[in-house]
Amino acid sequence: MLRDDVTEAIRVAFFEEMAEVGYGRLSLDAVAKRANAGKAAIYRRWPGGKDAMTVALLKDFAAEVLQVPDTGTLRGDVRQFLVNACATLEDPLTRNMLPDLMAEAGRNPALGDAFVGAFAMPRRDKAEQILHRAVERGDIPADTGLDVALELMTGPVYWHTVVIRSSTDDAYFDQLTNTILKALS
Structure with missing residues (x-):
């Protein structure tokens, strides 16, 4: 079972990192570090990597x-x-x-x-x-x-x-x- 608090920390870290360094320089290692989570936690939630994670999080962001x-x-x-x-x-x-x-x-x-x-x-x-x-x-x-x-x-x-x-x-x-x-x- 995935912890909601970890998912939210990763989500926030993803957007903060992208705003700071841009999509091209965005790395999942940096997102994981910023979220105080392991890189494996990211891949459990978004197995497709950076592009899949970006698509999923954009949909969530846009919906709200x-x-x-x-x-x-x-x-x-x-x-x-x-x-x-x-x-x-x-x-x-x-x-x-x-x-x-x-x-x-x-x-x-x-x-x-x-x-x-x-x-x-x-x-x-x-x-x-x-x-x-x-x-x-x-x-x-x-x-x-x-x-x-x-x-x-x-x-x-x-x-x-x-x-x-x-x-x-x-x-x-x-x-x-x-x-x-x-x-x-």
């Missing part, structure tokens, strides 16, 4: 972030989506890991597929739920191009928080929400 309540209005839903997405992207571990993971995903197709499936698609699905509710309420036309609308909701927050590493505030969220709503109308 980005909840978007139904506020009853498109404005409220979009704004809350932006606030929650930025909170995730402004997290120091995420901010340090994400660019490196995206670069590695370009070189490693299996990791790229896992990254899209575990991190990108759940966020896209949340944004899509918001847009479908808006169509059902009559807030936006039924023929709204959802793919472009989804990119309007996700691209700017990534650019703002990860690429140019700017902070966010209420004024930013209000301005971006207004811009997105104008584009959707």
Whole structure:
């Protein structure tokens, strides 16, 4: 039986190590040392090694972030989506890991597929739920191009928080929400 406290220590150590050294230099030896666990403990939990461990932990990480309540209005839903997405992207571990993971995903197709499936698609699905509710309420036309609308909701927050590493505030969220709503109308 695997101990939950050891699994959690390994999980935390994995993300801290990846944020510190990047995916390419990440070693399971260093993760084990940081977690005060043996390397065998890692392989008992993730027998496939670093790539398999990364995929599994990304899925776990992605599942626990980005909840978007139904506020009853498109404005409220979009704004809350932006606030929650930025909170995730402004997290120091995420901010340090994400660019490196995206670069590695370009070189490693299996990791790229896992990254899209575990991190990108759940966020896209949340944004899509918001847009479908808006169509059902009559807030936006039924023929709204959802793919472009989804990119309007996700691209700017990534650019703002990860690429140019700017902070966010209420004024930013209000301005971006207004811009997105104008584009959707």
